[in-house]
Amino acid sequence: MKRKVVCYCDRDFEVDLPDQVELNPEMEEAILKGSFMSTKCPHCGKLLKPEFPVRVKNPERGIDIFMVPEQDRNVFYDNSLPYSIKEGMSVVIGHRELIEQLLVIKSALDMRAVEIVKFYLLKKALNDYDSEERLSIIFTGKEQDMLVFHIFGLKRDQLGIVHVALEKYQRIVQELYARVKEEPFGVLLAPPYVSINKFFSGDFLRGDS
Ligand SMILES: [Zn+2]
Incomplete structure (x- = not known):
């Protein structure tokens, strides 16, 4: 999905980011290492980590997580997100909470x-x-x-x-x-x-x- 990213240098660019990913070992590593969704600004070269809504799933492991971007936190609380979260998905807000949730699952905790x-x-x-x-x-x-x-x-x-x-x-x-x-x-x-x-x-x- 094409997404518009605005860099700190005030210029913007388009990047192709998935709105759904399969949580295989490579994807899990990328999320935990923080490289998931990271992208380089073609104008100034700065490494950016924008947040866009994304579903992370692995049906075999019973994992179905929807990441709401941090900037949508209040909209989510108000129940007025412009996109829908299906029943049965668990919600995290922002990359940091996504990583946390994966660490909880990895550590076999509740x-x-x-x-x-x-x-x-x-x-x-x-x-x-x-x-x-x-x-x-x-x-x-x-x-x-x-x-x-x-x-x-x-x-x-x-x-x-x-x-x-x-x-x-x-x-x-x-x-x-x-x-x-x-x-x-x-x-x-x-x-x-x-x-x-x-x-x-x-x-x-x-x-x-
Ligand atoms: Zn830039």
Whole structure:
């Protein structure tokens, strides 16, 4: 599909990008390495990573993910996307969340339990740091018996790396059935977009709402 990309150099160009890809090992590597959808500006040579809606699927592995571009986040929340997301697809917003979702699948984890862990980590971070920045958190992989998360926005331009014992995650998995009925998790974990970013708001996490 032909897409128009506008570069930082203010010039634009057309690039042919798929609106659907099969998640084979090569594609998975390209997404995880960050080279998926990257393209070079023919005018200035800058490497760009534009975001366009794309479906990533592998029926044999039960994977059917739709990536909404970050710039469409609010339109998605308002239910007024100009393109449709079919039932049964899971939604991620932006390349970063697409990579995260693939890492969750690769680590054989349950996205819902991972999001609950993230919720508590972010809540704690908000209490510990009176940050002016907008905080966000992302799962970056499993290392032996630890889950690793990156928190952005703690201090200006600083990245926080947090390790959580796999045991803690497993305890949440065991309680998952009851947890999904509790608020805020009922809303947070409702498909198709299972993400703490759904209502990212410091005020909400601080418990003011
Ligand atoms: Zn350029």
